[in-house]
Amino acid sequence: MNEELKQHATRIAEILQEQGNPYKRVEIDHGGIKIVSTDAFEPIKRSQHHKCFICGEPADLQLDDGQWECGNCAQIAAELSEEDER
Ligand SMILES: [Zn+2]
Numbered sequence: 001m002n003e004e005l006k007q008h009a010t011r012i013a014e015i016l017q018e019q020g021n022p023y024k025r026v027e028i029d030h031g032g033i034k035i036v037s038t039d040a041f042e043p044i045k046r047s048q049h050h051k052c053f054i055c056g057e058p059a060d061l062q063l064d065d066g067q068w069e070c071g072n073c074a075q076i077a078a079e080l081s082e083e084d085e086r
Pocket of ligand 1: 057070074
């Protein structure tokens with residue numbers, strides 16, 4: 001593969017990743033580009049396999065301090081902090 005092709009391929013991979021779908025196979029020929037198959041669809045956040053720092057379940061909320069928290073624990077924490085204010 002020549003350098004120019006490599007650069008384009010890298011860019012295409014970046015775009016797919018930005019769209020949260022890095023597992024598409026694409027075929028490029030003189031007719032253009034087409035998607036051959038989708039190996040998996042996984043939103044980027046999930047594909048990084050973050051774990052909740054409280055319960056260890058898959059987490060999709062990142063806290064200000066960089067730790068990850070699942071929806072359940074976030075809700076519990078919110079309820080607890082509301083009680084503190086009372
Ligand atoms: Zn949790």
